[in-house]
Amino acid sequence: MKSYNVAILGATGAVGTRLIDQLAHSTVPVKSLKLLASSRSAGKTIDFKGEPITIEEATPEAFDGVDLVLASAGGGVSKRLLPEAVKRGAVCVDNTSAFRMDPTVPLVVPEVNADQLKNHHGIIANPNCSTIQMVVALKPVLDKFGLKQIVVSTYQAASGAGQSALNEFFQQAQDYLNGKEMQSTILPTGSDKEHYPLAFNLLPQIDVFEDDGYTHEEWKMIHETKKIMLNDMDAEGLKVTATCVRVPVPISHGESVYFEVADDKATTDDIKAAIAAGEGVVLQDDPDHQVYPQPLTAEGKRETFVGRIRPDRENSGAFHLWVVSDNLLKGAAWNTVEIAERLVADDLVRVPE
Amino acid sequence: MKSYNVAILGATGAVGTRLIDQLAHSTVPVKSLKLLASSRSAGKTIDFKGEPITIEEATPEAFDGVDLVLASAGGGVSKRLLPEAVKRGAVCVDNTSAFRMDPTVPLVVPEVNADQLKNHHGIIANPNCSTIQMVVALKPVLDKFGLKQIVVSTYQAASGAGQSALNEFFQQAQDYLNGKEMQSTILPTGSDKEHYPLAFNLLPQIDVFEDDGYTHEEWKMIHETKKIMLNDMDAEGLKVTATCVRVPVPISHGESVYFEVADDKATTDDIKAAIAAGEGVVLQDDPDHQVYPQPLTAEGKRETFVGRIRPDRENSGAFHLWVVSDNLLKGAAWNTVEIAERLVADDLVRVPE
Numbered sequence: 001m002k003s004y005n006v007a008i009l010g011a012t013g014a015v016g017t018r019l020i021d022q023l024a025h026s027t028v029p030v031k032s033l034k035l036l037a038s039s040r041s042a043g044k045t046i047d048f049k050g051e052p053i054t055i056e057e058a059t060p061e062a063f064d065g066v067d068l069v070l071a072s073a074g075g076g077v078s079k080r081l082l083p084e085a086v087k088r089g090a091v092c093v094d095n096t097s098a099f100r101m102d103p104t105v106p107l108v109v110p111e112v113n114a115d116q117l118k119n120h121h122g123i124i125a126n127p128n129c130s131t132i133q134m135v136v137a138l139k140p141v142l143d144k145f146g147l148k149q150i151v152v153s154t155y156q157a158a159s160g161a162g163q164s165a166l167n168e169f170f171q172q173a174q175d176y177l178n179g180k181e182m183q184s185t186i187l188p189t190g191s192d193k194e195h196y197p198l199a200f201n202l203l204p205q206i207d208v209f210e211d212d213g214y215t216h217e218e219w220k221m222i223h224e225t226k227k228i229m230l231n232d233m234d235a236e237g238l239k240v241t242a243t244c245v246r247v248p249v250p251i252s253h254g255e256s257v258y259f260e261v262a263d264d265k266a267t268t269d270d271i272k273a274a275i276a277a278g279e280g281v282v283l284q285d286d287p288d289h290q291v292y293p294q295p296l297t298a299e300g301k302r303e304t305f306v307g308r309i310r311p312d313r314e315n316s317g318a319f320h321l322w323v324v325s326d327n328l329l330k331g332a333a334w335n336t337v338e339i340a341e342r343l344v345a346d347d348l349v350r351v352p353e
Numbered sequence: 354m355k356s357y358n359v360a361i362l363g364a365t366g367a368v369g370t371r372l373i374d375q376l377a378h379s380t381v382p383v384k385s386l387k388l389l390a391s392s393r394s395a396g397k398t399i400d401f402k403g404e405p406i407t408i409e410e411a412t413p414e415a416f417d418g419v420d421l422v423l424a425s426a427g428g429g430v431s432k433r434l435l436p437e438a439v440k441r442g443a444v445c446v447d448n449t450s451a452f453r454m455d456p457t458v459p460l461v462v463p464e465v466n467a468d469q470l471k472n473h474h475g476i477i478a479n480p481n482c483s484t485i486q487m488v489v490a491l492k493p494v495l496d497k498f499g500l501k502q503i504v505v506s507t508y509q510a511a512s513g514a515g516q517s518a519l520n521e522f523f524q525q526a527q528d529y530l531n532g533k534e535m536q537s538t539i540l541p542t543g544s545d546k547e548h549y550p551l552a553f554n555l556l557p558q559i560d561v562f563e564d565d566g567y568t569h570e571e572w573k574m575i576h577e578t579k580k581i582m583l584n585d586m587d588a589e590g591l592k593v594t595a596t597c598v599r600v601p602v603p604i605s606h607g608e609s610v611y612f613e614v615a616d617d618k619a620t621t622d623d624i625k626a627a628i629a630a631g632e633g634v635v636l637q638d639d640p641d642h643q644v645y646p647q648p649l650t651a652e653g654k655r656e657t658f659v660g661r662i663r664p665d666r667e668n669s670g671a672f673h674l675w676v677v678s679d680n681l682l683k684g685a686a687w688n689t690v691e692i693a694e695r696l697v698a699d700d701l702v703r704v705p706e
Binding site for chain 1: 502504506508523526527530541545546547549550553554555556557558562565566567575589592593594596598600601602603607609611621640641642643645646647648649660661662663664665666667668673675677
């Protein structure tokens with residue numbers, strides 16, 4: 001059986017540490033594993049399947065001999081280093097936003113558009129966390145009944161902003177409970193000027209603002225959903241709009257989704273049955289027994305959990321659902337490793353000529 | 354100047370204590386104040402304008418000689434005692450859901466439908482917290498451009514479930530940070546069977562479930578909004594739908610609102626100008642300087658804060674906004690006292706024959 005020299009770029013972050021763990025529990029046959037990070041982390045060790053691996057500095061030369069790269073070290077690092085890795089013959093699955101909107105780069109959620117993998121030119125992009133769980137939940141609906149419109153409001157966890165934001169959030173929570181003033185230097189986003197506490201608060205800003213009043217996170221949800229579902233980031237056949245809010249939860253995003261289907265004979269039971277049969281989805285929908293998805297119960301799981309499915313009361317063909325998934329796993333590390341598994345299964349771990 | 358014998362029913366709760374404070378800082382001329390609660394609290398004292406007042410047990414006879422009752426002791430207590438108070442000549446402003454859907458009882462948000470006060474028969478209902486801030490935000494839009502549809506997703510604070518739920522939430526947060534197991538005996542709602550932690554979690558259930566898969570909180574938002582805005586709880590002229598989620602925030606609800614106006618020539622600037630000029634509303638909407646409403650900055654304020662106003666990108670005449678208000682003040686105690694102020698100003702503190 002073929003096995004691969006794998007590298008993880010950004011091995012020390014909130015997603016990176018989970019990439020190591022997800023890879024260890026995957027079907028990807030690993031011949032060797034390189035852990036790459038900034039020079040600051042070089043020399044430290046992290047265990048992979050019980051063996052300590054020494055972290056190396058991420059340089060172009062570090063990719064010599066590597067077949068498969070799983071990257072989550074930030075958009076700037078991916079932009080700089082992944083073309084170098086591809087040049088050296090490695091196929092890269094990139095968890096950053098660096099290449100997602102490049103029309104030559106497949107943006108893949110395996111349950112939705114694994115067929116796009118065969119078109120890769122060395123780089124496959126992993127979508128934004130908030131997009132992934134929504135398209136996994138709605139893919140069975142798209143296939144069976146068609147989708148006309150999606151209006152989503154997100155409830156996104158602190159860890160989506162990275163490990164240092166998560167640490168800041170926990171410190172804020174402790175300070176608040178101790179009656180101390182909360183300090184904010186990262187949230188809502190390290191790349192913007194003002195910083196506010198997230199603990200015991202809500203921040204209706206994720207990433208920076210665009211000129212039209214939307215945040216870049218909202219922009220991503222709109223265009224990534226269209227690219228994944230309809231293979232066109234500006235597709236007009238499906239209306240998508242989003243409001244993204246950071247909530248004081250460490251891990252797992254929630255989303256309240258209103259959606260309209262094309263087939264207005266679809267019933268709520270039809271929608272439930274379709275989603276229940278969907279790949280990667282677990283239906284948690286039993287109001288009589290107060291069963292619905294929650295971040296605390298989704299944390300650490302690879303699946304996407306869907307509940308609260310119900311008809312809109314005044315618009316025929318319209319429905320609502322509530323979807324929760326671990327933003328660091330299906331939203332990032334697991335989706336990335338799942339892409340790697342498919343690349344391996346379809347013998348696509350090679351850079352085309 | 355006329356002054357009134359006032360009673361506060363449910364004086365020791367999260368809303369009750371704020372009713373005392375809001376009344377102290379209101380224009381209502383108070384001749385005397387009775388604080389009424391269960392027998393458990395009777396005998397304790399609470400200060401009003403620097404003077405200690407001894408809490409009395411809430412009995413029918415306690416309302417003898419009372420002109421004005423502000424009630425927030427739960428629906429069952431209101432149903433039992435407020436008719437007794439009215440019988441004794443008192444006008445009652447009730448913060449519970451007991452009488453809200455009674456077609457003979459005005460359901461009032463003064464900024465929206467103060468004109469309904471004149472139709473009271475002794476009881477005026479104060480709407481649900483999540484409804485109030487949304488109708489305050491959207492009333493100027495309704496007046497200027499008409500409203501066709503509202504799709505709201507709420508981010509509701511723990512204190513909406515009462516003081517004991519708020520205490521439970523803080524204990525859970527402390528236990529989680531100390532690595533202890535969280536205990537839940539109240540949340541999501543004391544009146545249902547299963548209980549889950551709210552701290553560092555999201556609970557897509559507020560109040561109990563109806564047969565159609567909606568929660569009663571969602572039902573309230575739909576029908577109260579129609580009754581307040583169109584004076585008909587089943588009005589078909591305005592489509593309203595809601596998804597209500599409890600979030601780990603102590604005080605102040607957030608709401609993500611998608612709305613469609615009738616006048617599809619309305620621009621985003623028109624909508625902003627209308628809302629900025631609205632009564633009881635403060636526009637906090639400056640993405641360039643990361644200005645938007647947050648629970649921590651809204652807490653303790655009487656106003657409703659609106660921001661993130663922007664056009665839907667694919668539906669003409671559709672917009673989005675984010676609204677935050679202190680659920681215990683504008684959502685409860687302040688709206689109740691504001692109704693009392695209007696009753697006094699319009700000389701309506703008397704039970705009609």
